[in-house]
Amino acid sequence: MTAPVLEARRIDSDTYRVVMRHLPTGVAAICSTDPVAGTQNGMIVGTFASLSMEPALVTFSVMHSSTSWPRIAEAGQFSISLLAEDQQQVCRALSAKGEDKLSDVAWSESAWGTPHIHGSLAWFDCRIEQQFTAGDHVVVIASVLDMTPAEGASAPLIFHGGRFGSFRENA
């Protein structure tokens, strides 16, 4: 591989974090049920994004060192619960290390056999189509098997500037 003509100035982790804190993100819970053990695995991402309408695809990225993602991925099918502003506790429970992270979270099983976290804004049932490594993360491309909006309108949970918040629509 040839080096770019404009050699990258070394950007330290602190600078990256400080600047990228300016980008607000939604918060999504990625969950699946282990097909053999029947237990639930879950993790939180701040990188869930729309990707393609035809075919229906979504994307997110995970740290390549994540121990949760390989376990979630093993099921083949997984769910994405888009978190609402009052679901910070879900975010904390799923961000923690350890087994059985959904034990203190209210959820029910979807027709696809995936866990849907109660109180979320929308649920996506997905199948992994592609994964590729980019630096210290893995980019996941998933096809959407089904998507369901919650009834009623709630505000989303937003992570921004190192803090949780919500969305205030412009007048």
Next chain:
Amino acid sequence: MDITPSPEKTPDSDITPSLYRQILGKLPTGVTAITGINDDDEKLGLVVGTFQSLSLEPPLVMFCVDKSSSSWPKLRKLQKFTANILSDDQISICRSLSRKGPEKFEGLPCAPGPLGTPHLDGATAYIDCVVTAEVVVGDHYMVVGSVTNMSEGTGDALLFRGGKFGQYLPIEIPATEPARSAS
């Protein structure tokens, strides 16, 4: 490279574009202007809601852009861009750059960044990148940029959700519970 799943492998689903739009509209996003300048000093720009952090080591970012974009093919040729994270007083700039056609950059105040690419005055952050990878996925291009420079700007980020612009609304969190990074 096209990594779109082959049609025979893609699940049959009744997800129409309008349902996709309706439900993905619930996802709040930042608003980021991807800007560049060509050899004729023509400034180019497009707006995406899919700009994301990707990797810390090495520093990478990514975004997705609709295949129908007329600006991206021109920006792609330059192989470098600035991601300007727009602030909540830059709605008019977002609207200008979202238009189709030439001269949409007309009159927008900006200054050249370290790569020569335009930094829009008043953005909350500037991330200068060279394109390291691009793949076709479905009806979008997925672009990965290697970060060469990054700096903070001014103001607070503009948000977009459900077809509406908005702002970040802080939630009071007890000080004893540190917010975890949602990476």
